[in-house]
Structure formats: C-alpha cells, structure tokens
Amino acid sequence: MKKTASILIAGACLALLANLAQADQLADIKARGTFVCGTLGTAEPFSFSNAQTREVEGYDVDFCKALAKSLGVKLELKLISVAARIPELQQGRVDAVIANLGWSAERAEQIAFSNQYFASEQKVAARKDSGFTSLKDLAGKRVSAVKGSSSEMLVRKMIPGATTITFQDPPNAFLAMQQGKAEGFAVSELNLVKFRQQSESTVPIVMLEPSLMLEPWGIGMRKEETAFVKQVNSTLESMEKSGEAQQIFNKWLGTGTSYKMQRGFKIEPIKG
Known part of the structure; x- marks a missing residue:
C-alpha cells in the first residue's frame, strides 16, 4: 500500500510540475512583454519589406500582430530563412513561427502545429518554350526550389528521378528556371501567379498539372508548450468567427489585389 501511495504521489507531483512548466511559457511571454514571432521577410505577400516604409508587412505579419494583441504584449518580428524555421523554434530563439510553414508528418514529429x-x-x-x-x-529533370521548403520535399516524392536544385528564396529559384539551370520551378501557386505576371513579356511560363x-499551413x-498552443488556437478560432481572418485574406490575396483569389478554406484543425 505504501509503495502504491508513493507512486501515486510521485505521479501527481510530476503532473503538477508538467502543468507549471506548460503555464510558464505563456507566463514568460506576458512577463517579458514581448511576443517574438519568426517570419521570412522575403515572401510577398506573406512577409516582405515594404519598399516605401521599409517595414516588414504581409499576411503572416498580420497574424503575428493579432497573436501579440491577444497576449497583451508588444510584437517583435525576427526574420529567419526557410531552412532555419524549425531550428530557430527548437532553440528557443522565437516563440512561434508564422512563415509559410506547411504541415507534414515529418515536421509534426518535431514541433506542434x-x-x-x-x-x-x-x-x-516550366518555361513555355520547353513544351512541358x-x-x-x-521525370529525371532538374527542378529548382527553396531550400528546406515543402516544395523541395514534394518534388522528390512526386516526380520520379527529379533532381532538386535549392536556393535561399523564391526569386533566385525562379531565375534559375528562367536561365535554363533547371527545367522546372516548384513553389506555391500564389508565388507562381506573381512570377507569371512579371515574366509574361520576357520568358513566359506555364503551370504544370497536376x-x-x-498544403495546409500552420503556426x-x-x-511542450501545450498551454501556449491552446492560446494560439483559441485566438485563431476567434479570428475566424469575428471575420478578422477573412479580412486579412481579402487585404493581401482577395479579389481587390493582383492575386484575385477567393478564400476556399477556413481555420480548422489540420487533419494529419
């Protein structure tokens, strides 16, 4: 009986310590008075530098701002590369990553979404004159992509024998395809819409099917930050219900922008 009681007490203590640890992360952010949000700064219209104001803005940045507001603290943006998103998070240099982060089973083993x-x-x-x-x-060709991106992983998975040539940002990966250093260029459709508009009079491109x-994107x-994850999801759900999430989409991607997109998704749990 004494042994059983000791095990129960030890278990209760561990549970209490776990709960305190979970609460500490949220408390630390509030005590610090700053929410450090990791974002790219090179991915228009999600996070990019405004040429006039020189400030980083965009769809992802507005979600960073909304989270900071919900926490009652100031926002600190930290610009990171695509490949550094998970390492920066795991090493505690940022509180969260809102940076074109697509869900995958591999990533979900490392971090919470x-x-x-x-x-x-x-x-x-591909270039229009390629005939692809x-x-x-x-198949068996070279495809450019951003290093560490979902696109890079998907090319290896979906195109037999393809070789990926990686770059630090989408513009350089696109340029490689334009210059013939790669036969294809993999990236989000959103980026391709913009690149197609920019290249129409020089090197026209075509989007290949399928x-x-x-890809669902998450924060x-x-x-171990279960309390913080709960807070973030609660904020996202509130933004969906209030229409704020739709407003952010309309502002950066909607019919009044050069992307002219319709929002065909809603904020909901990612089905892994």
Missing part, C-alpha cells in the same frame, strides 16, 4: 490559417496549392512551373505540359514531363498537393510552436 496550430490549426491551419492558410492552405496553399503547391505547383511546378505535365509533371511527368519533368498540383504537387494542397509552428514547441511541442
């Missing part, structure tokens, strides 16, 4: 706040069609483009019309045409996948957090 919030409910989806965006859903991205991942596609591959479908993904299968790129898509690599429809990345450390797995």
Whole structure:
C-alpha cells in the first residue's frame, strides 16, 4: 500500500510540475512583454519589406500582430530563412513561427502545429518554350526550389528521378528556371501567379498539372508548450468567427489585389 501511495504521489507531483512548466511559457511571454514571432521577410505577400516604409508587412505579419494583441504584449518580428524555421523554434530563439510553414508528418514529429490559417496549392512551373505540359514531363529533370521548403520535399516524392536544385528564396529559384539551370520551378501557386505576371513579356511560363498537393499551413510552436498552443488556437478560432481572418485574406490575396483569389478554406484543425 505504501509503495502504491508513493507512486501515486510521485505521479501527481510530476503532473503538477508538467502543468507549471506548460503555464510558464505563456507566463514568460506576458512577463517579458514581448511576443517574438519568426517570419521570412522575403515572401510577398506573406512577409516582405515594404519598399516605401521599409517595414516588414504581409499576411503572416498580420497574424503575428493579432497573436501579440491577444497576449497583451508588444510584437517583435525576427526574420529567419526557410531552412532555419524549425531550428530557430527548437532553440528557443522565437516563440512561434508564422512563415509559410506547411504541415507534414515529418515536421509534426518535431514541433506542434496550430490549426491551419492558410492552405496553399503547391505547383511546378516550366518555361513555355520547353513544351512541358505535365509533371511527368519533368521525370529525371532538374527542378529548382527553396531550400528546406515543402516544395523541395514534394518534388522528390512526386516526380520520379527529379533532381532538386535549392536556393535561399523564391526569386533566385525562379531565375534559375528562367536561365535554363533547371527545367522546372516548384513553389506555391500564389508565388507562381506573381512570377507569371512579371515574366509574361520576357520568358513566359506555364503551370504544370497536376498540383504537387494542397498544403495546409500552420503556426509552428514547441511541442511542450501545450498551454501556449491552446492560446494560439483559441485566438485563431476567434479570428475566424469575428471575420478578422477573412479580412486579412481579402487585404493581401482577395479579389481587390493582383492575386484575385477567393478564400476556399477556413481555420480548422489540420487533419494529419
């Protein structure tokens, strides 16, 4: 009986300590008075530098701002690369990552994901003069992508024998395809819309079918921060109900923008 009681007491103590640890992360952010949000700064219209104001703004940045407001603290943006998103989070240099972070089973083993706040069609483009019309045409060919991105992983998975050539940002990966250093370029459809508009008078491109996948994007957090994850999801749900999430979409991606997109998703748990 004494042994059983000791085990129960020890278990209760561990549970209490776990709860305190979970609460501490949320309390630390509030005590610090600052929410450190990791974002890219190079991915228009999600997070990019405004040429006039020189401030970083965009769809992802507005979600960073909304979370800071819900926590009652100031926002500190930390610009990170695509490949550094998970390492920066795991090493505690940022509180959360809102940076075009697509859900995958591999990533979900390393970090916690919030409910989806965006859903991205991942596609591959080629030069129009290449004659390519479908993904299968790129079998065994070179495809450029951003290093550490979902697009890079999907090319390896979906296109037999394709070789990925990686770059630090989408513009350089796109330029490689334009210059013939790669036969294809993999990125979100959203980016491709912009690149197609920019290149129409120089090197026209075509989007190949089918898509690599429809990728849900989530806010990345450390797995042990369960209280913080709950807070973030609660904020996202409130933004969906109030219409704030729709307003942010309309502002950066809607019919009044150059992207002219309709919001075909809602904030909801990611089905892994």
